[in-house]
Structures are given as C-alpha cells and as structure tokens.
Amino acid sequence: xxxxxxxxxxxxxxxxxxxxxxxxxxxxxxxxxxxxxxxxxxxxxxxxxxxxxxxxxxxxxxxxxxxxxxxxxxxxxxxxxxxxxxxxxxxxxxxxxxxxxxxxxxxxxxxxxxxxxxxxxxxxxxxxxxxxxxxxxxxxxxxxxxxxxxxxxxxxxxxxxxxxxxxxxxxxxxxxxxxxxxxxxxxxxxxxxxxxxxxxxxxxxxxxxxxxxxxxxxxxxxxxxxxxxxxxxxxxxxxxxxxxxxxxxxxxxxxxxxxxxxxxxxxxxxxxxxxxxxxxxxxxxxxxxxxxxxxxxxxxxxxxxxxxxxxxxxxxxxxxxxxxxxxxxxxxxxxxxxxxxxxxxxxxxxxxxxxxxxxxxxxxxxxxxxxxxxxxxxxxxxxxxxxxxxxxxxxxxxxxxxxxxxxxxxxxxxxxxxxxxxxxxxx
Numbered sequence: 079x080x081x082x083x084x085x086x087x088x089x090x091x092x093x094x095x096x097x098x099x100x101x102x103x104x105x106x107x108x109x110x111x112x113x114x115x116x117x118x119x120x121x122x123x124x125x126x127x128x129x130x131x132x133x134x135x136x137x138x139x140x141x142x143x144x145x146x147x148x149x150x151x152x153x154x155x156x157x158x159x160x161x162x163x164x165x166x167x168x169x170x171x172x173x174x175x176x177x178x179x180x181x182x183x184x185x186x187x188x189x190x191x192x193x194x195x196x197x198x199x200x201x202x203x204x205x206x207x208x209x210x211x212x213x214x215x216x217x218x219x220x221x222x223x224x225x226x227x228x229x230x231x232x233x234x235x236x237x238x239x240x241x242x243x244x245x246x247x248x249x250x251x252x253x254x255x256x257x258x259x260x261x262x263x264x265x266x267x268x269x270x271x272x273x274x275x276x277x278x279x280x281x282x283x284x285x286x287x288x289x290x291x292x293x294x295x296x297x298x299x300x301x302x303x304x305x306x307x308x309x310x311x312x313x314x315x316x317x318x319x320x321x322x323x324x325x326x327x328x329x330x331x332x333x334x335x336x337x338x339x340x341x342x343x344x345x346x347x348x349x350x351x352x353x354x355x356x357x358x359x360x361x362x363x364x365x366x367x368x369x370x371x372x373x374x375x376x377x378x379x380x381x382x383x384x385x386x387x388x389x390x391x392x393x394x395x396x397x398x399x400x401x402x403x404x405x406x407x408x409x410x411x412x413x414x415x416x417x418x419x420x421x422x423x424x425x426x427x428x429x430x431x432x433x434x435x436x437x438x439x440x441x442x443x444x445x446x447x448x449x450x451x452x453x454x455x456x457x458x459x460x461x462x463x464x465x466x467x468x469x470x471x472x473x474x475x476x477x478x479x480x481x482x483x484x485x486x487x488x489x490x491x492x493x494x495x496x497x498x499x500x501x502x503x504x505x
Contacts, residue, residue: 086144090192093139093151095131098124100148101141108175109210134277137172140192142185149180152189154196155505157273160266161203161464162407162495168273169197169395171207172505190218191424194395203400204392204460206273208505215391219423221457223271223390224357224466224500229383230370233322233352237364239340243294243333247341250291250304255284258291258328261301265328270465271357271499279504289325292341294334303329305338309349324354326502336364357500390501394460397431398442401463409438409492416489417448420456429456435492450485454478465495 093101102120105127106113113119131139142150152174159168171193176185197205206223209215250258259280266272275283283289293304306326313319322342329335342352351371362368362383374382394400397418413436422429434443452469454462458478461467469490472478480486 088142088144088188090140090142090189093131093141093148095128097141097148098128098131101127101139101151104148104151104175104177105173107178109173130278136277138196140189142189142192144180148177150174150176150185150189152193153278154193155276156200156202157206157276158266159204159206159273160268160270161404162270163268164404164406165267165274166403167200167202168204168206168392169193169200169202170273170276170505171205174207174210186214187218194393194424198395202395203403204464205395206390206392206505208389209391212388212391216455216457217423218393219456220391220393221455221459221461222388222466223392223461223464224498225359225386226355226357226389226500226502227359227361227384227386228353228355229361229368230351230353230372231365231368232371233343233346233349235365235367236339236343236352237336239344240337243337243340246294246296246302246337248293248295250293252287254291254293254301257301258293258304258306261293261304262326262328265303265330268330270495270497272501273503275503276505282504292338294329294337302331303327303334303338305342307342312349312351320349321351321353322349324352327354327356339364355502357498357502359498391457392460392464393457394463397429397459397463401433401440401442405439405441407440409435409440410494411438412488412492414449414485414488414492415443415446417451418459419451419453420459423456435489450480450482450489452478452480452486452489462493464499465493466498469493 102123105123106115106120130137136156138154140152140154141148153172155170155172157168157170158165174186174189194205207215259275263274266274288308289306290308291304291306294302296302305324307322307324310321310323312321322345327335327338329338368383369381370383372382376382415432415434417430417432419428419430432443432446432448433440434446458472462469470487473480473486
C-alpha cells in the first residue's frame with residue numbers, strides 16, 4: 079500500500095522551461111505561507127523560476143517524473159563552505175516539494191538519494207539542508223550544525239558608540255552591494271561552517287531595497303564589516319513604535335562588531351527594540367544587561383536572554399574523504415586512535431571507521447588498534463567531527479556510548495572546536 083505499482087516508470091532529470099506550469103502547480107501548493115494563488119502571484123513565481131532556469135549555474139532545479147508526469151521537485155546548490163578555515167565544496171538541498179496527491183509514495187526519499195549522489199559526484203564533503211521536518215532527516219542520517227540565537231532587546235542595551243569609531247562608519251548605498259558581498263565572502267572564509275552566498279540569494283538581496291546597511295571602513299577605505307537591517311513597525315496604532323530587525327552582522331573582528339552595534343544603538347530614538355541573530359554562543363557577555371524584552375523568568379532565578387534554534391542539518395558524504403581532505407585541521411597535542419561505529423541510514427548497513435590523532439593532525443587508520451570505541455548515530459558522527467557538539471556532553475546525555483571513559487575524555491579534548499559551525503544563509 080502507498081508505493082507505486084511495478085509498471086510505473088520514474089526518472090529524475092533537470093527541469094526545462096516547458097515544465098514550468100507543472101512546476102508551479104507543485105511549488106504553489108507547497109510551503110503555503112505568503113502565497114495568494116491568484117494570477118499575479120503565479121506570474122511572479124513564473125518569471126522568477128524561468129529566470130533561475132535560464133541563468134543559474136550554481137543552483138540546479140530537478141524534478142521527479144512518474145510516467146512522464148512531474149510529481150516532485152527540488153533545487154540543488156553547489157556551495158563553497160568553510161571547513162576549519164579552508165573553503166571546500168558542499169552541496170545544499172533547497173525547496174524539496176512533492177505534489178499534494180503523490181505524497182507518502184517514497185518520492186521525497188528518492189529525491190534525497192538523488193541529492194546525495196549529486197553531491198558525491200561534485201566532490202562535496204557535506205550535504206546541507208534546512209529541515210521542514212527534523213525527524214524526517216534525522217532518520218536519513220542527518221545531524222545538526224551549530225545553533226542560532228535570536229535576541230530581542232531594548233536598543234539602549236547595545237554597546238554605546240565610541241567617538242573614535244564614528245569616523246569609520248558610513249551609510250551604505252545600493253551601489254555598494256558588491257562591496258558588501260565581497261566583505262561577506264571574506265567573513266565566510268574566516269568562520270568555520272559558513273558558506274558563500276549562492277545566485278538566488280544574491281539576486282534577492284540585491285533587489286531588496288528595504289534593507290539598510292551601515293558599513294565600517296578601515297583606514298585604507300576597505301570595508302571591514304557591516305550591519306544589514308530593516309525597520310519594522312512594532313505597533314498597529316502608534317507609528318513611533320518601531321524595531322530594528324538585523325538580518326546580517328558581518329565583522330572582521332570584535333572592535334568592528336562593537337562599532338556596528340553602537341551605530342545601531344544610535345537609532346534608539348527611531349526604534350525602541352532590536353532583533354538580532356547570531357551563532358556566537360557567548361554573545362550575551364557583550365551586553366551589560368542581556369535580559370530580553372519578554373522579561374520572562376525561568377525557575378529558579380533565571381532571566382531569559384534569547385531563544386535558540388536548530389536549523390542547518392548536515393551529513394558527511396564520505397567519512398574517509400572528509401578526514402583526508404581536512405587533514406590540515408589543527409588539533410591539541412595528543413596521540414590516540416578512535417573507532418567510530420554507526421549505522422548508515424540510507425545504505426542500511428553497519429559502518430566502522432578508525433581515525434588516528436597524532437602530530438596535531440588526524441588521518442584514517444587502516445590497522446591500528448583502537449584506544450576507544452564510540453558508538454553513535456550517523457548524524458551525531460557528522461556533528462562530532464564538524465565540532466557542533468562535545469563528545470563529553472553527548473556521553474553524559476547518553477546520546478553516544480563508549481567503551482573507555484578515560485580515553486573518551488581525551489578524545490573529547492581532541493575533537494573540541496573553539497567555534498561551532500553555524501550559518502544563516504537563505505536556501
């Protein structure tokens with residue numbers, strides 16, 4: 079029950095312009111928020127997706143056809159991603175959609191298999207996606223990247239602007255967009271887990287005239303950071319009540335960040351509150367009073383500062399290849415061989431891999447006896463090796479099991495990553 083009959087023929091192929099109306103039928107009935115379904119809405123998305131099909135090279139739209147009828151679509155994105163300080167390939171899954179009358183027939187699973195094969199063919203070390211349903215992808219072996227923290231604060235609690243930094247600040251203009259994009263890409267190249275923007279994201283950002291940017295320029299005139307934000311009404315009856323919604327904070331160092339936050343604080347006469355998002359776990363230490371505007375109290379004696387969220391999920395395309403291509407990663411001093419056992423969810427088989435740590439590097443161990451064995455989920459392995467979580471914490475929680483507590487603590491020390499991978503790209 080629920081699966082296609084043997085006579086039904088399925089194929090996955092790139093979409094052509096001739097498929098646009100069938101594509102829109104699926105797209106407009108998926109992710110239903112913000113879609114009016116009238117002729118104007120359909121024409122808007124028709125033009126948008128035809129442009130993507132004609133021009134995009136980094137993003138590929140494919141469809142699953144059953145007996146020649148389009149029943150599912152998705153976009154595949156070739157990213158350049160920061161792995162421990164070096165940009166290397168990753169592949170993202172975007173807008174996976176199944177026709178309303180063809181759900182529960184294995185279409186989404188078939189599409190994900192195609193996506194992972196596509197990533198492998200293009201040399202990606204990781205597959206990335208933003209989950210519509212977390213559990214669905216957990217069952218496919220996906221783990222979590224770093225968390226995102228959203229702060230809703232009185233604008234007045236941001237760091238005060240310093241007089242000496244004001245000369246470095248400038249309101250940016252639409253024609254400065256390419257300069258901002260180059261600054262963002264430098265930021266991504268310095269921060270583990272970030273990706274460069276893709277074509278569709280760039281096109282949307284370039285055309286969004288409601289976004290304002292304040293830039294920080296160094297003594298040589300180079301853009302060292304910027305805050306991208308928009309003003310939003312905070313009241314249906316009082317136009318003087320507004321908030322600042324910060325969409326990007328890009329900064330070369332902490333001094334630049336403080337200056338940008340100071341520039342936002344200068345707007346407290348226009349906007350009483352500010353909403354900003356960051357992957358920095360310790361951001362609350364930057365504020366003299368980080369309690370958020372909810373004024374929420376949590377037993378016993380805790381005041382809410384922010385809400386946190388999981389978003390990007392990822393999976394190692396090939397563990398051996400990942401370790402080999404990140405051999406440059408610098409580890410603490412120590413020598414140890416660790417064995418990782420996990421179940422390959424899509425391959426339906428048990429897997430075992432050994433990694434040897436020595437001379438501040440890691441490498442695949444072919445025959446070394448393991449000092450410690452870690453048994454974990456496939457997604458948790460990706461999170462451990464990418465530094466999204468701490469092995470010691472996963473052991474305490476019972477999320478993974480080990481056969482040698484002392485050696486496991488040593489392995490946890492080796493795997494610790496000072497910056498957890500996070501990104502807030504729109505894909």
